[in-house]
Amino acid sequence: MLIDLFNETWKELEDGSKKHSHPFRTCTMATSEISGGIRQRTINFRGLTKKKTLLFYTDLRSIKIEQIKKNPKGSVLFYNHSVQLQIFLSGIIKIHFEDSLWNDHIVNIEGKSINDYNTQNAPGKPIKNPIAVTRTKDLNFAVLELIPDTIEYLKLRDEPSRIRAVFKLKDEEWEKTFLIP
Numbered sequence: 001m002l003i004d005l006f007n008e009t010w011k012e013l014e015d016g017s018k019k020h021s022h023p024f025r026t027c028t029m030a031t032s033e034i035s036g037g038i039r040q041r042t043i044n045f046r047g048l049t050k051k052k053t054l055l056f057y058t059d060l061r062s063i064k065i066e067q068i069k070k071n072p073k074g075s076v077l078f079y080n081h082s083v084q085l086q087i088f089l090s091g092i093i094k095i096h097f098e099d100s101l102w103n104d105h106i107v108n109i110e111g112k113s114i115n116d117y118n119t120q121n122a123p124g125k126p127i128k129n130p131i132a133v134t135r136t137k138d139l140n141f142a143v144l145e146l147i148p149d150t151i152e153y154l155k156l157r158d159e160p161s162r163i164r165a166v167f168k169l170k171d172e173e174w175e176k177t178f179l180i181p
């Protein structure tokens, strides 16, 4: 039974990374602010690797990069309303820039998605006119890789089908445990 929930988790994540209309196409990523608080933001889920790590794209100059450099611990939260499934994953976030994984993904940045990474000033900088954004030829593209060590599965349907489980990575094996929902 636990193995079914574990497999369902990875199947949903795989579908979310591939199908544009899947609710797991976006998720909420949380990182630690330099001041000690928590910062969350919506982010597109771009890929699931063979090593079961999750990939995201961002601007190398965004604030989350600074936060991850200081504290690489982070988490992401997905919700699929149609099956009432929430998946939480936490672990270490690795920043990829000009390495082989980055090379594999920068080729996907074309057309209007180029504009996500080419502003002259860093994202989050104050501007007077929101439509007068200067762009450059430089692509400040980075890939974020979440290497999860804890996953929580929660399906909150009517009793008795509420179900909650946690999967923890111990010595390269996923320990699986039911929790009170």
Ligand SMILES: Cc1cc2nc3c(=O)[nH]c(=O)nc-3n(C[C@H](O)[C@H](O)[C@H](O)COP(=O)(O)O)c2cc1C
Binding pocket: 026, 039, 040, 041, 042, 043, 044, 045, 056, 057, 058, 059, 062, 063, 064, 065, 123, 124
């Ligand atoms: C639907 C949606 C998808 C988004 N996808 C991304 C994304 O893939 N990468 C990203 O860096 N920001 C994405 N954003 C913007 C972030 O939510 C956030 O505003 C931005 O990354 C700056 O965050 P930071 O200042 O905490 O680094 C998205 C926002 C929305 C509403």
